[in-house]
Amino acid sequence: MNISIVIPLYNEDESLPELTAWIDRVMWENKFSYELIFIDDGSTDDSWLVIERLKEKFQSVTAVKFRRNYGKSAALNVGFAMAQGDVVITMDADLQDSPDEIPKLYNRIKEEGFDLISGWKQKRHDPLSKTLPTKLFNSATRKMSGINNLHDFNCGLKAYRKEVVKNIEVYGEMHRYIPVIAKWAGFKKIGEQVVQHYPRKYGETKFGMSRFINGFLDLISIFFVGKFSKRPMHFFGTMGAVSFFAGFLITIWLLIQKLSAISSHITYRDVTDQPLFYLALVAIIVGFQLFLTGFVAELVSRSSTERNNYQIEKVI
Ligand code: UDP
Ligand code: MG
Numbered sequence: 001m002n003i004s005i006v007i008p009l010y011n012e013d014e015s016l017p018e019l020t021a022w023i024d025r026v027m028w029e030n031k032f033s034y035e036l037i038f039i040d041d042g043s044t045d046d047s048w049l050v051i052e053r054l055k056e057k058f059q060s061v062t063a064v065k066f067r068r069n070y071g072k073s074a075a076l077n078v079g080f081a082m083a084q085g086d087v088v089i090t091m092d093a094d095l096q097d098s099p100d101e102i103p104k105l106y107n108r109i110k111e112e113g114f115d116l117i118s119g120w121k122q123k124r125h126d127p128l129s130k131t132l133p134t135k136l137f138n139s140a141t142r143k144m145s146g147i148n149n150l151h152d153f154n155c156g157l158k159a160y161r162k163e164v165v166k167n168i169e170v171y172g173e174m175h176r177y178i179p180v181i182a183k184w185a186g187f188k189k190i191g192e193q194v195v196q197h198y199p200r201k202y203g204e205t206k207f208g209m210s211r212f213i214n215g216f217l218d219l220i221s222i223f224f225v226g227k228f229s230k231r232p233m234h235f236f237g238t239m240g241a242v243s244f245f246a247g248f249l250i251t252i253w254l255l256i257q258k259l260s261a262i263s264s265h266i267t268y269r270d271v272t273d274q275p276l277f278y279l280a281l282v283a284i285i286v287g288f289q290l291f292l293t294g295f296v297a298e299l300v301s302r303s304s305t306e307r308n309n310y311q312i313e314k315v316i
Pocket of ligand 1: 007008009010011012041069070071072075091092093094096156204205206207
């Protein structure tokens with residue numbers, strides 16, 4: 001099979017028939033053998049019903065229904081596990097991404113040997129409240145990841161060599177940084193392709209400001225995961241321990257000075273009269289808290305409950 005198209009969706013019933021017919025036409029015209037994998041991320045509208053009907057008409061359709069809404073990353077993760085094509089394409093379900101781009105993306109993987117090609121919505125049809133934070137997000141991601149040739153990390157339209165999707169795990173809000181995750185997994189040939197972007201035709205966006213902030217926290221966490229291997233927060237724990245012991249040693253030193261002054265009958269300021277003591281106190285308290293933060297983070301990073309524990313309701 002040439003191509004697997006993975007489409008995560010949440011309440012997109014109006015777009016699906018048009019999208020499926022459009023994809024099928026492009027695949028047919030280019031003589032690609034393909035599968036179309038829909039992941040219904042717990043839609044509460046008629047999306048699943050629509051998909052069931054589409055499956056009767058298009059043999060290429062496969063679909064998974066989540067028991068509830070688990071997020072775009074979980075949906076992509078399932079799609080990646082199912083995909084059988086040599087090249088895996090991801091795209092959004094809302095007709096903002098154009099299936100006409102697929103042949104170009106396919107060729108860049110197949111003929112130019114890229115591991116991953118990320119779409120670039122150069123002319124974006126979204127409101128400023130979306131495009132502005134995205135600009136900031138993209139430049140921060142570029143700096144932190146060292147992937148300097150990408151302008152648009154979060155574009156839903158991307159193409160992957162099959163091995164890439166089989167060797168990465170996506171969870172939380174990480175669907176925004178798949179190129180970064182791929183790079184850390186050792187896939188270095190990452191490129192970009194300018195793609196068409198349309199305004200949303202039906203329904204409304206599912207990504208508001210709060211998801212944006214969550215995404216930013218995820219970026220920071222994967223930065224640490226990458227830098228500090230499997231123990232992201234050892235860094236904080238270590239800093240905490242250092243600060244705690246520095247404060248402790250300073251206090252001991254002040255006490256020794258006071259005690260030796262007493263024993264040699266010299267008048268000397270009380271420990272509590274010295275500014276250094278308060279600095280030491282702060283170092284001890286802050287250090288202890290940082291150390292606990294590191295410890296808790298360690299526990300969290302060791303439990304996998306944070307990750308993909310979605311439940312699948314149906315597969316067709
Ligand atoms: N989506 C999803 N689960 C969610 C939110 C969104 O599967 O919890 C899908 C959504 O249906 C669409 C894609 O992810 O196919 C991108 O979402 P959206 O178009 O709302 O994002 P935007 O284009 O506004 O960034
Ligand atoms: Mg959209």
